[in-house]
Amino acid sequence: MRWSEPQRAMLREMGLRLWRPQTAAAPGLASPGTTGPSHAPADEWAGSIKPKSDAPPIAASGLALTAATMDWPALQSTVESCRACSLCENRRKTVFGVGHLRAQCMVVGEAPGEQEDARGEPFVGDSGQLLDRMLRALGLSREATQPDDAARQVFITNTVKCRPPRNRNPTGDELSACQPFLQRQVALVQPKVIIAMGAFAARSLLGSDEPIGKLRGRMHRWRGVPVVVTYHPAYLLRQPADKARAWEDLCLAATCLAPRAD
Numbered sequence: 623m624r625w626s627e628p629q630r631a632m633l634r635e636m637g638l639r640l641w642r643p644q645t646a647a648a649p650g651l652a653s654p655g656t657t658g659p660s661h662a663p664a665d666e667w668a669g670s671i672k673p674k675s676d677a678p679p680i681a682a683s684g685l686a687l688t689a690a691t692m693d694w695p696a697l698q699s700t701v702e703s704c705r706a707c708s709l710c711e712n713r714r715k716t717v718f719g720v721g722h723l724r725a726q727c728m729v730v731g732e733a734p735g736e737q738e739d740a741r742g743e744p745f746v747g748d749s750g751q752l753l754d755r756m757l758r759a760l761g762l763s764r765e766a767t768q769p770d771d772a773a774r775q776v777f778i779t780n781t782v783k784c785r786p787p788r789n790r791n792p793t794g795d796e797l798s799a800c801q802p803f804l805q806r807q808v809a810l811v812q813p814k815v816i817i818a819m820g821a822f823a824a825r826s827l828l829g830s831d832e833p834i835g836k837l838r839g840r841m842h843r844w845r846g847v848p849v850v851v852t853y854h855p856a857y858l859l860r861q862p863a864d865k866a867r868a869w870e871d872l873c874l875a876a877t878c879l880a881p882r883a884d
């Protein structure tokens with residue numbers, strides 16, 4: 623993959639240096655001979671959004687059966703009127719998701735925060751700005767840059783569609799209640815790859831409580847769809863040294879996407 627000057631600028635903006643590989647690239651990363659990620663220090667992940675390992679497992683709910691056959695309008699209106707868990711009590715807006723409905727790349731975050739709750743759109747705060755820069759560095763965007771561009775326009779959503787009060791972590795029950803919506807979104811989008819950002823996205827999609835540091839850097843699968851787990855942008859804002867690892871993960875995800883024409 624060759625990086626255009628705007629992409630290089632974006633990588634610099636993310637705080638990543640472009641390197642010329644001295645040795646062969648690690649398996650699964652951007653192909654050798656291209657610019658790629660700089661190396662991060664080898665400190666282990668210690669993010670604060672790791673779920674408690676004694677949290678209840680995510681169980682299928684009755685909603686799963688009905689959500690599994692819904693089309694987009696039915697799914698969206700079901701989310702908007704959902705009262706399956708207590709998060710509905712304090713929400714201002716549900717946050718369904720944005721982007722191309724048949725995007726090749728789907729991004730799954732954790733939960734709406736205050737700004738997302740007010741706007742009804744995922745990732746519009748500080749972490750959303752970082753996410754947008756990360757996507758732009760890959761030539762991807764949440765917005766349509768040309769008509770019907772499923773290769774470049776992503777679909778972004780969260781594990782839960784309503785804001786947890788005071789931005790607390792979603793509980794196992796809340797993740798469980800919202801899981802049929804996420805699963806149906808994936809089934810409708812049919813992405814070539816899902817980027818799961820943070821521990822709750824990994825937990826909701828893969829059922830894993832392992833720390834991100836153990837899950838990242840390799841390809842997982844959810845119902846046959848490749849899933850790349852990486853750090854949540856909010857964590858990267860606190861731990862910028864791990865941006866290089868996140869970039870490696872994005873490059874791994876990009877290997878599932880159609881090659882760029884330019």
Ligand code: URA
Nearest residue numbers: 731732733734744745
């Ligand atoms: N963090 C998330 O995980 N999702 C959002 O929509 C906003 C912040």
